[in-house]
Amino acid sequence: MINTEISHSFKERLLITSRYTWPIAALVLLLVFNVLMDASFLNIHFDHGRFYGNPIDILHRSAPVALLAIGMTVVIATGGIDLSVGAVMAIAGAVCANLLVATDASLFTVLAIGIASGVLCGLINGGLVSYMGIQPIIATLLLMVTGRGIAQLLNDGQIVTFQHAGFSFLGSGTLLGIPVSIWLVLAVFSISQLLLRRTALGLFVEAVGCNASASRYLGINDRTVKLMAYMLTGFCAALAGMISAADIQGSDANNVGLWLELDAILAVVLGGAALSGGRFSIPLSLLGVLIIQTLNTTIMVSGMPSKLNLLIKAIAVVLVLLLQSDTFRKQISGLAGRWRHS
Amino acid sequence: MQDQQQEQHALFELSNISKAFPGVKALDTVDFRLFPGEVHALLGENGAGKSTLVKIMTGVLAKDSGCIQLQQQEIHPSNTAEAQQLGxxxxxxxxxxxxxLSVAHNLFLGREPTRFGCIRWQQMAEDARQLLTRFKLDIDVTESLSQYSVAVQQLIAIARGVAMNAKVLVLDEPTASLDSSEVEILFDILRQLKSEGIGMLFITHFLEQVYQISDRITVLRSGKLIGEYLTTDLPRSRLIEAMLGQELQQVTAQPVRTDAAQAEALLTVTEASVAHSVDKVSLTVNKGEAVGMAGLLGSGRTEVCRALFGIDTLKSGEIKMREQVITLNQSADAMQQGIALCxxxxxxxxIIGPLSIRENIALALQVQAGWWRYIAPDQQRTLANQYIESFNIATPNAEKPIEELSGGNQQKVILARWLATRPQLLILDEPTRGIDIGAHAEIIKLIKSLCDEGMSLLVASSELEELVAFANRVVVMRDHRKVAELQGAELTAQSIMHSIAEV
Amino acid sequence: MIARRFIPLLATFSLLVVMFIVGGFQFEGFASLQVVTNLLTDNAFLLVVALGMTLVILSGGIDLSVGAVVALSGVLCAVLISEYQWHPLLVFPLVLVIGTLFGAFMGTLIYVYKLQPFIVTLAGMFFARGLATTISEESVGIEHSLYYAVADAGFALPGNAWLPSSVILLLVVFGAIFLLTHFSRFGGYIYAVGGNRQSAALMGVPMARTTIGIYAMSSFLAAFAGILYTFYTFSGYALTGIGMELDAIAAVVIGGTLLTGGSGYIVGTLLGVMLMGIIHTYIIFEGTLNSWWARIAIGLLLFIFIALQKVLNRSSTRG
Known part of the structure; x- marks a missing residue:
């Protein structure tokens, strides 16, 4: 009996490992490639109370997408999608920039209102999806179209710049030598992981994503679960928008977070989650983010045209989706079988 | 006339058809034949194999073995389009x-009249009008189909079949959502088509309609052919016997029913009605008592279960738990009252397919505990392993996704899920449906042991022997109403069947 | 009583008329034929893209790649004509074929591997945009006698208005798509697939051919729009058409096509594009309004129309 128990948990561990195998392999491959190109790629040095080097740079740059990916993971797990995160980033950035420029609100107030604007956007998205029954793609498309307009309106069509040491700390400050943005990602990751995996929320999210009808029979309020997921995404997007704004000390409603919704979705897909909902893993999605950002850096460092990025991402998405598709797997194994026979 | 038909060649004949799904033999060497100009009823309870047979003959599913012949020619329809082409x-x-789409477009989709590659809409509407006059339907054929009642849509579907030169019409529950006058219209059309030599297979759960329209009856049960009968030779009671498998029953030993002597009412339902499905049903479940609910498919038994679990809301009437009137708007309300439903x-x-057995078992308990009081995976596993062992669930471990289990084992997991919440009233709706024989017996044993332990149960089932085997009382449903309540000496499979069949 | 399915179409049409009248009273020269032809000229490529999007949405899908395909097609034209000195009449068919194959490939992924249209076309968008920028990051100018000839061609209309050749071409494409959608069997199949995939398959609709054909058509039209765009700007630029997919979807929905598929009209899309164009024109005439109001107005319109669809749908299933 004890023996079988052990073998069970061993198998479980193997199962979990196998979900990590491919993303980790991809990341390692990229890193090895980089080290071969430039032996000092992974070097980190400490200077003026702060760490420098490619790894830190990759982590710092990936912070906004990492935050988006955390929210996106949960939304996708409920069987939805949020296309508006880039626009929400723009709104939150514009809200904060204007508060900093036009009022003398305290830093805390600015941060609170910035976050609140994102959560409100999430509430709207979630309301449209779970209470009005609009398909998630369309519901969030609305805010994707309108959101940048709202941000532009707040900024009166300008790039609003500000000088505020406290707020800029979000983007360019360091804590213990490590950029604040990385700490923020770690904090949001830990809190969401705690909320989702140390309470039953994560299980409820997966249940709703796998089978909303059966979840209703179990007494799970699927609408509330979905609403919360979109609110979490709104929160994450707002924080990402604020980091981006703090980074450039201004709000550029046109360009902030452009295409980042796609990167976030790609990260979740690279992490192995199914777009139809169900099982999710935030650590795996973050691994996906690291792959994407390392790829960006690799292309930049190796001197290839940076636009190759888009091509490679496109091919990566299609390949990962094909590998998840039953039809494709059958075709491949069929082909392999025929090849072995001949 | 019948003898004449016997000499005639069958229009459409399926012989020795078998089809297996993982874990279940859906059809076991079944025969079916259809003569030109007859309405042939295909009957059987849920899971009897009717829909599998229909899917095979219409090209949706492939048969494992057997032979399909249309006008003495063997055919192999591999998809619906092909089957339709064949007629x-x-x-x-x-x-x-x-x-x-418009009515006319529905009738002619894919065969629209064209000139220079352009659809001639007026011509098509004209053709459609002409076709529908045969069906005595005078409607605006350019309106979209959604504007018309289900009855009209049903007739249009038949008209489409006829327009495509169908030789065989497969009518799968066409009357389920029609009222009696609409059914009359439909039957008039069927009689007309009969005279035109079209063979019709008719599936329904309304037995009166079977006697009204059909010439011949084939009965399936658990994937096996029970028999083919001329309608005029088969009285209703024998038909129900054939459907429910009464002749197999060697009157199992009467269960030792713990006399519900304390007779303390746990659940009292008074004149409960649900729109379109339940009509003033009253019933009581006493503490420690197992109450059965019998009735054919569509009699309202499932709907009673759903209403008692807050899935459907009551139109009128009231539900009391422990003498307290309760309102059930969602399943969470019912769970709070200690009610559980499989x-x-x-x-x-x-089931929540991709999730593990462990999670599927722990979920209801978790919902009851609230999201912040998390049942840690280790605790979940202990709980799950406990049930895996005591219910004898066939799985290597608790981590296997539930969708990979057989039907019987899935049902055990669902039972475990609810028993973990220690419900006061457990409602089981068709607990043995779609489950193979071996697991079937195990589930029954499990339910019996629950009875012995004093659990209050309400079990809806079309398997009468099952009900007789463990129920203290059986409520019989027909046409959305409760028509009888049997107990004590009156309670036999025979008497239940009698109540179901009575007109 | 007006059939329920015409309500969104009528709403759009009335809005268009109201905007035109209000603008006409408010500003001199607003309610003129020139404004109408300008609307068509300035939105020609958007309309062509939106026509393709209409087919896709009618079938219950979505195509997010169109803006990027417009850019790719434009860049291909510009580079082949200016740098490789190919004749435009050789380049155009080639570009159209490439566009069509691209769409057919996406359609194949969607149909054969049952992938969701939005993610496949999202990847398509990445791919086309990436390919376009890889070919040329800079805007490539086109100088060719054909371009000048076409630019000068056109008809004078009464009231000093000018009907340029691009609008004539646009009307031809519109007519062709109108016939295809409303008068061909293929058009019927599109509606059938959008109405109910399962029923359509049961009724013998060739699902593979229809699905792949729809996405091929959409990309073909996007490639065509890219060619039109080169005539408009005399150049090809990899960053054109960013966000155009959203404008196209908005135009289709505002034109009364049901987002869930199965119901809508090609004419509606024309009205939708015109309405969006007139909102832009109005804001330009107004002068004091921030141009971003147009985005917000379109977003609001989109929301109202989606809500309207929901309400109409609900009442039709209940009634």
Whole structure:
């Protein structure tokens, strides 16, 4: 009996490992490639109370997408999608920039209102999806179209710049030598992981994503679960928008977070989650983010045209989706079988 | 006339058809034949294999073995389009037409009259009008189909089949959502088509209609052919025997029923009605008592279960738990009252497929505990392993996704899920549906042991022997109403069947 | 009583008329034929893209790649004509074929591997945009006698208005798509697939051919729009058409096509594009309004129309 128990948990561990195998392999491959190109790629040095080097740079740059990916993971797990995160980033950035420029609100107030604007956007998205029954793609498309307009309106069509040491700390400050943005990602990751995996929320999210009808029979309020997921995404997007704004000390409603919704979705897909909902893993999605950002850096460092990025991402998405598709797997194994026979 | 038909060659004949799904033999060497100009009723309870047979003859599913012949020619329809081309046209309960297209377009989709590659809409409308006059339907054929009642849509589906020169019409529950006058219209059309030599297969759960329209009856049960009968030779009671398998019953030993002597009412339902499905049903479940609910498919038994679990809301009437009137707007309300339900449709309403056995078992308990009081995976596993062992669930471990289990084991997991919440009233809707024989016996044993332990149960089932084996009382449903309540000496499979069949 | 399915179409049409009248009273020269032809000229490529999007949405899908395909097609034209000195009449068919194959490939992924249209076309968008920028990051100018000839061609209309050749071409494409959608069997199949995939398959609709054909058509039209765009700007630029997919979807929905598929009209899309164009024109005439109001107005319109669809749908299933 004890023996079988052990073998069970061993198998479980193997199962979990196998979900990590491919993303980790991809990341390692990229890193090895980089080290071969430039032996000092992974070097980190400490200077003026702060760490420098490619790894830190990759982590710092990936912070906004990492935050988006955390929210996106949960939304996708409920069987939805949020296309508006880039626009929400723009709104939150514009809200904060204007508060900093036009009022003398305290830093805390600015941060609170910035976050609140994102959560409100999430509430709207979630309301449209779970209470009005609009398909998630369309519901969030609305805010994707309108959101940048709202941000532009707040900024009166300008790039609003500000000088505020406290707020800029979000983007360019360091804590213990490590950029604040990385700490923020770690904090949001830990809190969401705690909320989702140390309470039953994560299980409820997966249940709703796998089978909303059966979840209703179990007494799970699927609408509330979905609403919360979109609110979490709104929160994450707002924080990402604020980091981006703090980074450039201004709000550029046109360009902030452009295409980042796609990167976030790609990260979740690279992490192995199914777009139809169900099982999710935030650590795996973050691994996906690291792959994407390392790829960006690799292309930049190796001197290839940076636009190759888009091509490679496109091919990566299609390949990962094909590998998840039953039809494709059958075709491949069929082909392999025929090849072995001949 | 019947003798004449016997000499005639069958229009459409399926012989020795077998089909297996993982874990279940859906059809076991079944024969079916259809003569020109007859209405042939195909009957059987849920899971008897009717829909599998229909899917095979209409090209949706491939048979494992056997032979299909149309006018003495062997055919191999591999998809619906092919079957239709051959002249086998299906008409389903949920009309499988396109509600967004016009009536005329539905009739002629894919065969529109064209000139220079352009559809001639007026010509098509004209053709459609002409076709429908045969069906005595005078409607605006340019309106979209969704504007018309289900009855009209049903007729249009038949008309489409006829327009495509169908030789065989497969009518799968076409009358399920029609009222009696609409049924009359439909039957008039069927009689007309009979005179035109079209063979019709008719599936329904309304037995009166079988006697009204059909010439011949084939009965399936658990994937096996029970027999083919001339309608005039088969009295209703014998038909129900054939459907429910009464002759197999060697009157199992009467169960030792713990006399519900304390007779303390746990659940009292008074004149409860649900729109379109339950009509003033009253019933009581006493503490420690197992109450059965019998009735054919569509009699309202599933709907009673759903209403008691807060899935459907009551139109009128009241529900009391422990003498307290309760309102059930959602399943969470019912769970709070200590009510649990294993739903009829296990796949869509019961299991959460990709999640593990462990999670599926722990979920209801978790919902009850609230999201912040997390049952840690280790505790979940202990709980799950406990049930895996005591219910003898066939799985290597608790981590296997539930969708990979057989139907019987899935049902055990669902049972475990609810028993973990220690419910006061456990409602089981068709607990043995779609489950193979071995697991079937185990589930029954499990339910019996629950009875012995004093659990209050309400079990809806079409398997009468099962009900007789463990129920203290059986409520019989017919046409959305409660028609009888049997107990003590009156309670035999025979008497239940009698109540179901009575007109 | 007006059929329920015409309500969104009528709403759009009335809005268009109201905007035109209000603008006409408010500003001189607003309600003129020139404004109408300008609307068509300035939105020609958007309309062509939106026509393709209409087919896709009618079938219950979505195509997010169109803006990027417009850019790719434009860049291909510009580079082949200016740098490789190919004749435009050789380049155009080639570009159209490439566009069509691209769409057919996406359609194949969607149909054969049952992938969701939005993610496949999202990847398509990445791919086309990436390919376009890889070919040329800079805007490539086109100088060719054919371009000048076409630019000068056109008809004078009464009231000093000018009907340029691009609008004539646009009307031809519109007519062709109108016939295809409303008068061909293929058009019927599109509606059938959008109405109910399962029923359509049961009724013998060739699902593979229809699905792949729809996406091929959409990309073909996007490639065509890219060619039109080169005539408009005399150049090809990899960053054109960013966000155009959203404008196209908005135009289709505002034109009364049901987002869930199966119901809508090609004419509606024309009205939708015109309405969006007139909102832009109005804001330009107004002068004091921030141009971003147009985005917000379109977003609001989109929301109202989606809500309207929901309400109409609900009442039709209940009634």
């Amino acid at each position: 086998i046209a299906p008409v389903y309960q949920e009309v499988n037409l396109l509600p967004n 739903p009829e449709d296990r796949k869509t309403d019961g």
